[in-house]
Amino acid sequence: MIWGKHMNDNQSLVISKAPVRKALAMIEYSTVSAGITALDIVTKTADVDVLAAQTICPGKYMILFCGGIGAVKASLEAARHVSGLIDEFILGRPHISIFAAINGKEALPQRAALGLVEASTGAAAIKAADTAAKTSWVNLAEIRIAHGMCGKSTVMFTGEVAAVTAALEAAKKEAVDKGMLIDTALIPNPDDKMLAAIANRRG
Numbered sequence: 001m002i003w004g005k006h007m008n009d010n011q012s013l014v015i016s017k018a019p020v021r022k023a024l025a026m027i028e029y030s031t032v033s034a035g036i037t038a039l040d041i042v043t044k045t046a047d048v049d050v051l052a053a054q055t056i057c058p059g060k061y062m063i064l065f066c067g068g069i070g071a072v073k074a075s076l077e078a079a080r081h082v083s084g085l086i087d088e089f090i091l092g093r094p095h096i097s098i099f100a101a102i103n104g105k106e107a108l109p110q111r112a113a114l115g116l117v118e119a120s121t122g123a124a125a126i127k128a129a130d131t132a133a134k135t136s137w138v139n140l141a142e143i144r145i146a147h148g149m150c151g152k153s154t155v156m157f158t159g160e161v162a163a164v165t166a167a168l169e170a171a172k173k174e175a176v177d178k179g180m181l182i183d184t185a186l187i188p189n190p191d192d193k194m195l196a197a198i199a200n201r202r203g
Contacts, residue, residue, distance in 0.1 A: 022049075023072040024094040026123045027079050027087075028062045034084035035061020045078040046071035056146035060086065062122055087121040087180065095133040098126060101140035101155075108141050108195045112158040114187040115168040117175060122146050124180035125153035131174040132157055132167035152182060156198075161188050 027042075029035040032055055039053050039061075048067035056062050063079070066072065069092050076090055108114070115138070119125040122145040129143050138159035145153050157167060168186055175181035187194075 022066040023069040023090060023092050024051075024064070024066045024098075025072045025076045025088065025090040026062060026064045026126060027076060027085065028056075028060060028121050028123050029082065030060055030084040030086050032059065032061045034082050035063065038079040038082040039063050041078050041082065042075040046074040048072055048075050056122060057151050060146065060151060062145070087123040087178070089123045089127045091127070091130055095130050095140070097133055097140040098129055098143065101129060101143045102126070102145065104142045104144070108156070108190075108199060109139070109158055110192055110195065112139075112190075113161040113164040114185075114190045114195075115157050115159075115164040115171075116183075116185040116187075117155040117168065117171045118182040118184070119153050119155075119175050119180045120151065120182055121180050122153045124175050124178050125155050127178070128171040128175045129155040129157070132171040135170040136163040136166040138163050138167045 027038060029038060042048060042063055042065055043050065046067065048065045048071050050063065050065045052064040054062060065075065072090060076088060080088065117125065117128045119128060125143055125145065129140055132138060132155065133140050136159070138157040141156045141158055143155050155171065157164065165186060168184055172181060172184050
């Protein structure tokens, strides 16, 4: 079953339905041909649900899928053999807030610290977001997957300064360990106009 849409790299990633209590995996390829070949393997190998399969900047291809942990592991392992693999992850119990953050539907509250992580792949960004959300009490505001950023991805989360600081350090370590970290930022007291500008960008 395919829950997301097949879109081009000028459109943001949208997940139409958040899976409940399912393992989550993502795999990212350097070419569209490799990605579609892998998509065929993913769907044929095991009973998994494809949440999104699309081209992303700059001409890469990503597949996000979920299902029982055994099925997800089998499909991911089979797809790893396709050449052009850039990055991948598997989460046995992904934090539920990931899905709303990918859709960019979470509000940016006033009077809350803001943490940002910038990674070179979508897979690294989602894994960093999951780590952040599981480390401390923060709100995942947005996970932006390679849309209009030449293949880079960003994570934004908010909360108390101490919570955001702890989440940022954990997410940073996750991205560094994967060799995918580009930059991070902590804004303890973001200005309301800045938050409004970000909200307008998100539409």
